[in-house]
Amino acid sequence: MSEKAHFYLPDFYVNCRLILFFYEMMKRNPEFFFEQAQITAVYGCFPGSIWNGGRDILGSTTKEEIEYVLNEFNSRGIAVRYTFTNPVLEKKHFYDTFCNLTLELSNNGMNEVLVNSGELEEYIRTEYPKMKLLSSTTKCLNTREEIERELQEDYPLVVLDSAWNNTDQLFAMPHHEKIELLVNHYCRDNCPKRKAHYEEIGKSQLEFRDSSFEACPFVRRSFYEVMENRSFITTELLYGSYMEHGFVHFKLDGRSFPRFKVMESFIYYFVKPEWRDYIRMQVLGEIDRLR
Numbered sequence: 001m002s003e004k005a006h007f008y009l010p011d012f013y014v015n016c017r018l019i020l021f022f023y024e025m026m027k028r029n030p031e032f033f034f035e036q037a038q039i040t041a042v043y044g045c046f047p048g049s050i051w052n053g054g055r056d057i058l059g060s061t062t063k064e065e066i067e068y069v070l071n072e073f074n075s076r077g078i079a080v081r082y083t084f085t086n087p088v089l090e091k092k093h094f095y096d097t098f099c100n101l102t103l104e105l106s107n108n109g110m111n112e113v114l115v116n117s118g119e120l121e122e123y124i125r126t127e128y129p130k131m132k133l134l135s136s137t138t139k140c141l142n143t144r145e146e147i148e149r150e151l152q153e154d155y156p157l158v159v160l161d162s163a164w165n166n167t168d169q170l171f172a173m174p175h176h177e178k179i180e181l182l183v184n185h186y187c188r189d190n191c192p193k194r195k196a197h198y199e200e201i202g203k204s205q206l207e208f209r210d211s212s213f214e215a216c217p218f219v220r221r222s223f224y225e226v227m228e229n230r231s232f233i234t235t236e237l238l239y240g241s242y243m244e245h246g247f248v249h250f251k252l253d254g255r256s257f258p259r260f261k262v263m264e265s266f267i268y269y270f271v272k273p274e275w276r277d278y279i280r281m282q283v284l285g286e287i288d289r290l291r
Contacts, residue, residue: 003036003243003248004036004037004038004040004248005034005036005037005038005238005239005243005248005250006038006040006041006248006249006250007037007038007039007040007250007251007252007269007270008040008041008042008043008081008180008249008250008251008252009039009041009042009043009252009254009266010042010043010044010252010253010254010255010256010257010262011042011043011044011254011255011256011262012042012043012044012069012073012080012081013044013045013046013047013061013065013069014044014256014259015042015254015259015262016042016069016072016073017289017290018259018262018263018266018283018290019039019042019266020072020073020076021283021286021290022039022266022270022283023039023076023078025279025282026039026270032271032272032275032278032279033270033271033272033275034235034239034269034270034271034272036239036243037269037270039078040078040079041078041079041080041081041112042073042078042079042080042081043080043081043082043083043114043251043255044057044081044082044083044255045057045082045083045084045102046061046065046066046069046098046102047059047060047061048060048061048098049082049084049098049099049102049205050086050089050093050096050098050099050205050206051082051084051085051086051089051093051096051099051120051205052082052083052084052085052086052205053083053084053085053086053087053116053136053138053198053201053202053205054083054085054136054138054198054201054255055083055201055255055256056201056204056205056210056211056256057205057255057256058205058208058209058210061098063101063105066101066102066105067105070105070106070111074108074110074111079110079111079112079132080106080110080111080112081111081112081113081114081134082102082103082106082111082112082113082114083114083136083255084099084113084114084115084116084120084124085114085115085116085117085136085138085198086116086117086201086202086205086206087116087117087138087198087199087202088199088202088203088206089117089119089120089202089206091119093206094119094120094123100127103124103127103128103131104128106128106131107128107129107130107131108130109130111131111132112131112132112133112134113131113132113133113134114134114135114136114138114159115133115134115135115136116136116138116139121133132156133154133155134155134156134157134158134159134180135150135153135155135157135158135159136159137159137160137161137162137182137251138198140161140194140195140198141158141160141161142161144169144173147160147164147173148173148174151173151174151175151178151179155178156178157178157179157180157249158178158179158180159180159181159182159251160179160180160181160182161182162181162182162183162185162187162189162229162231163189163190163231164181164231165181165182165183165230165231165232165233166230166231166232166233166237171245176245176246176247177246177248179247179249180249180250180251181233181242181247181249181250181251182251182253183232183233183238183250183251183252183253183269184223184226184227184232184233184252184253184254184265184269185226185229185231185232185253186218186219186221186226186253186254186257187216187218187219188218188229189229189230189231191218193213196213197211197213197216200212200213201213219257222261222264223261223264223265223268224264233250235268235269238250238269250269252265252266252269253265259287259290263280263283263287267279267280267283
């Protein structure tokens with residue numbers, strides 16, 4: 001059997017039924033899909049998580065909803081990955097009842113946490129030792145030296161800033177098996193405001209409000225407009241030279257995006273070109289049920 005391309009999908013709460021629909025189609029009709037494609041984990045947070053970072057996610061979630069989502073994915077061998085990457089947390093926030101509840105319910109050896117804060121990471125390692133901790137792209141590692149140091153740390157995976165995609169420097173790095181690539185990042189390449197944006201989102205999560213950062217015109221683009229980014233990794237490259245060089249971990253952007261954008265990214269990366277229109281019609285025919 002050929003090496004699998006491990007995909008990490010948004011968002012386990014909002015897109016739960018959409019992701020499960022794709023999973024079941026891939027299992028039922030594998031001939032429509034790229035042989036190597038595999039849904040390995042789903043990422044995001046449950047609304048109400050003040051530790052969340054990267055995207056504004058507000059609202060609330062019941063314990064029953066948390067248990068439902070965890071069971072639906074874990075029973076299929078899919079990990080649930082929390083985006084606990086808020087860069088402005090203080091120690092007092094570590095005792096948040098809701099975030100601790102989500103980890104308590106998830107601490108079974110299968111699920112994961114993306115981390116940014118060293119102090120929160122230490123807290124989770126101590127209190128929830130079965131959770132796998134991964135290094136988040138929100139750390140904004142900008143030099144090869146920073147990345148190589150990170151790859152030496154105790155992380156199964158390090159998610160790189162998409163600016164490294166499609167560069168000779170990326171292919172020259174060590175430990176390709178530990179690198180996760182964000183293949184369709186909607187943010188513009190090398191955005192100078194990215195770190196400040198992450199900090200403002202972190203503050204807004206703590207204050208239960210929308211972030212005050214100016215609306216990003218790049219995020220509003222369609223999936224196919226994002227293909228114009230220099231950092232966009234095509235299926236030809238992904239299933240070709242990237243996998244041939246040992247890169248097998250791929251993250252799809254799309255958390256908090258309209259469902260249609262997310263659907264198009266799934267179709268592009270999972271479905272063989274000759275079957276994309278057919279699968280698109282199958283999904284659209286079920287779209288109301290998948291909300």
